[in-house]
Amino acid sequence: MDAFVSRKRRRLSQSSLGAITASAGASNIPIPDTSGEDSTDIKIAILLSLFPDIKQENLLDILVSCDGSVEAASSLLTSQGTSSSSPFKKRATSNPARGAQTSLSSHVLTKAKDGSVTTLSESLIHRKPLSTKKGQTLHLYSPEDIAAYTPCTIIHNFLPAEQANALLIELLDESEHFSRYEFQLFNRTVQSPHTTSLYVSTAEEYQQHTSEYKYGGTYRSNVRQATPELRSVSRKVQYAVNEVVHARIHNIYPDGKKLKYQSPKEWRPNAAFVNCYDGPGENVGYHSDDLTYLGPHPIIGSLSLGVEREFRVRRVLPRDEEDDAGQIGAEDNKRNPPSGATNDRKLSTARADAQGQISIHLPHNSLLVMHAEMQEEWKHSIAPAQTISPHPISGNRRINITYRWYRDTLHPRYTPRCLCGEHAVLRCAQRKQETRGRYMWMCYAGYVPGKESCSFFQWAEFDDDGNPVWTHKPQEEETAPALANFSASQ
Numbered sequence: 322m323d324a325f326v327s328r329k330r331r332r333l334s335q336s337s338l339g340a341i342t343a344s345a346g347a348s349n350i351p352i353p354d355t356s357g358e359d360s361t362d363i364k365i366a367i368l369l370s371l372f373p374d375i376k377q378e379n380l381l382d383i384l385v386s387c388d389g390s391v392e393a394a395s396s397l398l399t400s401q402g403t404s405s406s407s408p409f410k411k412r413a414t415s416n417p418a419r420g421a422q423t424s425l426s427s428h429v430l431t432k433a434k435d436g437s438v439t440t441l442s443e444s445l446i447h448r449k450p451l452s453t454k455k456g457q458t459l460h461l462y463s464p465e466d467i468a469a470y471t472p473c474t475i476i477h478n479f480l481p482a483e484q485a486n487a488l489l490i491e492l493l494d495e496s497e498h499f500s501r502y503e504f505q506l507f508n509r510t511v512q513s514p515h516t517t518s519l520y521v522s523t524a525e526e527y528q529q530h531t532s533e534y535k536y537g538g539t540y541r542s543n544v545r546q547a548t549p550e551l552r553s554v555s556r557k558v559q560y561a562v563n564e565v566v567h568a569r570i571h572n573i574y575p576d577g578k579k580l581k582y583q584s585p586k587e588w589r590p591n592a593a594f595v596n597c598y599d600g601p602g603e604n605v606g607y608h609s610d611d612l613t614y615l616g617p618h619p620i621i622g623s624l625s626l627g628v629e630r631e632f633r634v635r636r637v638l639p640r641d642e643e644d645d646a647g648q649i650g651a652e653d654n655k656r657n658p659p660s661g662a663t664n665d666r667k668l669s670t671a672r673a674d675a676q677g678q679i680s681i682h683l684p685h686n687s688l689l690v691m692h693a694e695m696q697e698e699w700k701h702s703i704a705p706a707q708t709i710s711p712h713p714i715s716g717n718r719r720i721n722i723t724y725r726w727y728r729d730t731l732h733p734r735y736t737p738r739c740l741c742g743e744h745a746v747l748r749c750a751q752r753k754q755e756t757r758g759r760y761m762w763m764c765y766a767g768y769v770p771g772k773e774s775c776s777f778f779q780w781a782e783f784d785d786d787g788n789p790v791w792t793h794k795p796q797e798e799e800t801a802p803a804l805a806n807f808s809a810s811q
């Protein structure tokens with residue numbers, strides 16, 4: 322299908338599931354750090370990180386046979402080799418095998434203070450908080466662990482295999498037209514370290530996204546028409562996302578109630594950002610997604626295709642809960658620049674190091690749902706990879722689709738303008754304890770190449786369902802057209 326346009330844009334403790342140090346440096350193999358930690362589950366997690374293709378129950382057996390020594394178990398496994406003849410290997414080593422991996426928590430035994438022993442799965446029912454450790458990356462693979470310890474749900478093997486492959490092929494073709502967005506970082510204009518395009522379903526929406534909605538201070542020129550596969554998959558994503566969101570509210574949120582400011586309505590995606598990461602170095606730095614048009618506590622459905630990459634998440638800590646790395650600099654609520662040393666990247670890495678981070682592996686055909694608590698309280702990134710396993714269809718490329726629901730009530734005709742005339746952006750105060758969780762409209766011009774911030778600031782008011790409460794009532798002629806739900810407008 323033809324694009325509307327393809328112009329280039331101007332622009333667990335359970336501290337328990339275990340941890341390994343970030344795989345920074347020359348070595349591909351993460352270095353286990355067991356200092357001060359000796360629980361079985363941490364050891365299993367370390368071994369799992371080092372030997373991801375070996376079944377967890379086998380790792381547990383080996384660990385027991387080595388008297389609990391990670392080092393001895395690791396040497397034994399290395400000497401056994403990870404060859405296909407290894408008795409410890411999983412039935413298959415392709416990505417779907419990861420998808421089929423059972424929960425780490427169901428194999429790990431935890432000991433309570435009174436000496437009673439339960440499986441971690443059982444203890445998760447009581448959802449003890451997981452704290453990631455300074456300088457460490459905790460790798461989670463199973464859907465149960467991911468749901469328990471992050472604000473995300475993962476569904477492996479989401480689409481029928483043929484449909485996933487067809488979508489991947491279609492979007493690889495499309496990615497020829499993607500471009501890098503530009504943003505301002507301190508005194509420099511930098512380009513996104515991956516390429517992207519926005520997909521909408523009608524000509525009217527194309528018009529709006531290129532001349533009314535502003536992204537990073539500019540109108541988008543790279544907007545394309547949603548392809549047939551993208552739209553038919555959208556229907557499935559919509560259904561699955563609503564299902565897991567309801568389950569999460571019911572099973573996990575306090576009193577089984579949605580969050581304050583979360584919309585009670587069905588989630589209906591009406592736009593999709595499609596990203597292409599070509600090769601191991603392409604990435605997106607730690608950020609939270611822009612709330613301006615999505616509103617408070619947005620939900621995002623994110624489908625991964627092609628090469629498996631790591632999606633890393635970390636909590637945003639209030640300043641007074643941060644340790645020394647938190648003092649380094651300003652809010653990093655913006656995308657990181659391309660690979661290569663920069664102050665901002667160092668800052669982001671320093672924060673991640675200070676707090677620890679969780680890594681979720683996103684294989685081909687996995688749907689990750691970012692729940693309502695994600696954008697305000699956590700940051701996420703796609704880390705540059707040391708190595709990747711080429712995908713049979715996409716080679717070194719990974720395609721990611723984030724389905725989003727633009728809220729009619731937050732159309733740019735309604736949102737505030739700052740003193741400099743720019744569209745103000747919606748942010749959630751995260752770092753100061755006193756104001757944490759409050760929303761504000763702010764000038765974004767400081768991030769726009771060639772512009773300076775006018776320092777506009779206004780608290781943003783929402784009702785409990787996340788509808789904005791405007792101080793001025795929009796005039797009749799200001800009434801904005803609604804964006805069409807992908808599925809409904811097919």
Ligand SMILES: O=C(O)CCC(=O)C(=O)O
Binds near residue numbers: 594605610703721
């Ligand atoms: O590629 C991904 O999985 C994440 C992309 C992302 O965070 C974004 O587009 O905002």
Ligand SMILES: [Fe+2]
Binds near residue numbers: 608609610701
């Ligand atoms: Fe994002």
